[in-house]
Amino acid sequence: MRTIHNTNIFQTLHGYENGHKLLASNLELDNETKHLMLSMSDSPGHDFHSGSNVCFTGYPVNHAGMYAVSKTWVAHEITRPGCVWTHTLLISYTDLAKIKNLSGLKDLFISNVDELTIEKIKNKLYLNDEIYNPKCSYKIKEMIFELYSNDYQVLLSNKEYTIDDIIFSWGQQWPKLRRSFKFKTWVAKYSINNHTDFDLLLSPNVDISKENDHYPDWVDLVLKCSNDNNHELQAFLWKHGAHLDESRSNLAYLVTCWYYIHVNFSPLKVSRIILEWKKPPISLIKEMALFFSNQDVQIDISSAYLMSSYILILSEIELPSDVTKKIGEIISIDNEGYIKKLISADSIHKKSIIIGAVDNLPLDFVIRLLDNCDISPIDIAQTNFIYRTDFWSNVESPLKYINEIKKNKLDNKTIKAIVTSEMFIDNFNCFDCYFPELINVIVDNFSQSSDFWHKAIIYKEDYAINLISKLNVIEPELAIFTFKNLSNALLICSVEVNTVIKIYNNLDEKAKESKSVILTLTKKLFKSYDNDRYNIIPLVFDPMDKLISKHDLSFSEWDKLKGTMRVLHTYGSLSFSRVNYFHIAIARVILDTKPHNDFIYSISKNKKSILELSKYISKNSKKSW
């Protein structure tokens, strides 16, 4: 707001000369303006002429882009009764928007008309808006309260208030409100109905009101800020007032908002005020929305409703999707009908609102949103809704849906949802055509996927094993899982030796030493017919030898292992110990696969075992098994 010291004020004089007429003016007026000013400058009523009454009138002259403040008094000099003089000051709307205070306006009026007045009126007038000297009555609070607590016409006694009170009250307004404000300080009771478009009327026929001790805080704030010459409130009013309609009651709301923003910071209270407000300013809504879009600010139900109420307006603002999701979530919990309306409002934030709200929306509504393409499967995939079995069973084509999601690369959440859905468990076979890709994703995200899908890998082990064998890096968890499940006799046969070794190598040291891993690997060694199966021997020989020697295998475990060894229970009349039995089985593998001799020595550092093994091999190598 620019400080200006002198504002150019135009002036006119109306009086009687064969009818009430414009007698002098220091500017050219168009016909519409002349017509309006002629009627506004005439006598306010018959009773006005009994005594020395003065009537001040303020009204917009839109056609000329000016605001008029006039002073009308009885023209006693004129013999015809009922004649008046009216001196009118005209301020252009542009200047009216710049004037900080209007208290000096009253001093510019003339008080009598003589021969020189016509010439004087043709001169320029200036208003110094630096002069701030309001001479308000003790009841100014009542006038402020009456004017700005609602939009009804205010009718007060002219015995209690002066033009100073009105100029002070009017001066609080922002430019847009200032230029629409209409007042008259003398109106006969019987002609009040002829002034319905006036905001404020003072009448001699109105009783003096009783004094009120208590007014709302905003009334005191207005007065305090004015008395302290505090322009912060004025700057705030002018900034946001520009976005308001011409309702006077907006002032009370704005002042209260200013208090909760600049004095006693409480954004949530501001939200509530804005929500109660019939037509709040867009600028303030945006300001608050930007404030709430800050990640550190917690959004409560008021702020959620505030932003959702103006979601179409807020389209211009880049609200973070987290914020709009939160709005959707809060409102969907509170009011199902309202969230549906909000979604149908079709704002640019629609998607994120749906995503935030979807978990609390009725199933049929969500399905309809999907069918109408208001949201895509990808959007739903981001919500917990996809964990709901009833959702999957109601989706027209779950497979198509999955396919849709796949196009956009499944994220972990989606996978988790898909791989935990009962729907998919029940309809597992439906996934045949998608299975390779699905398995691929599960393997890539093994730690996030559920047991069910782990099992699925086993069910479709040929896919899984092929995939695993092609992977360069295998997650340790997947490696453990695979080993655990490879113990299945059928499965163990179908996995290539190199794949098993690769998986084994991805195990951590602890897992490598675990009994189940050693047993699985040993079973693979004995059950496989691959020629390179001897490569497993270095991995299992020592640990298994130790397990057997220390009798760490249960009877059942040994029994199962023994079944894979394909060694006769007795060799001739000899009965073997478990260790010998194992060594014979290893020896048989070596004899069958015929690795290089050095290999035998490389398989263990246990000289004794190797020695025995060597002897045994050489002794029996000439014999057929």
Added chain:
Amino acid sequence: MEIEDKNKTIVFCGLPASGKTTFLGALSYLVDNEEIKKELEFAGLPADRRFFNELADKWLECEPMLRTHLMSKEQIILKLKKDDLVFSLNLPDMSGETWDNLWREHEIDKSVLDKFEDSDSVIFFIHADNISSPVSILQGNAMIKSLIDDNCSVTAERTTSWIPSEHAPTQAIVVDILQKLASNFLKKSKVKKLAIVFSAWDTTDGSVSPRQLIEKEMPLLHQYLNCHFDYQYWQVFGVSAQGGNLKDSQQQQELLEREFPSKRVKVVTEEEEHSDLTKIISWILSK
């Protein structure tokens, strides 16, 4: 007399200070009092009597009427009766500036237009002492001759430029307003009636009748009325609603002392002189 409508609005028309409100003041008093025999009788008080009483009181006290201001929406609604027929008469009190503006700017408020959309009769007021008569060619030449100095030129300071809206003769203004009224305001389908009222008739010397005054001083208006193009029936009345000059305190005192205030009123026509203002209304309302 046969009354046509039960609800009637009469256009009270005239330039500023032509005596419209004074006429209404006198009429208000007259109808409410039984001091003289009237053609139309009062048939009941109007609902809103404030303006009615205000005017009647002012007239009774011989106070000059306040000029009617531009925003005025005042009107008098009279319930009158003729024999057994009761009818309502609406007499809006419009400011003289309203009609002056119609002449000068060719503009009038829509609300005024709406008020008279059903009306077919006009009472036009001309202040008998404020008639600006036209200047004939002979008179004009004589005036110019008197202004010419020895050097055969007209000095600028002795002349003013002629402004149509300021210097037009009264008859031109009246004819213009009457034409506009007939063509734009009054109900087109109906026969239109016009009463020309010369107010302040007491200020004339009485040597001519009201009709003769028009013939003599306002020939254009006389011709216009005689052709009956806009107004099929017209009549001229000389009216002294106050009965004298209120600016003269002696006359004012005399008027105040009259036993029957109604008798202050003088209505002059070609045929008669009386105090019954309702006769003008009665003539206007008759079929």
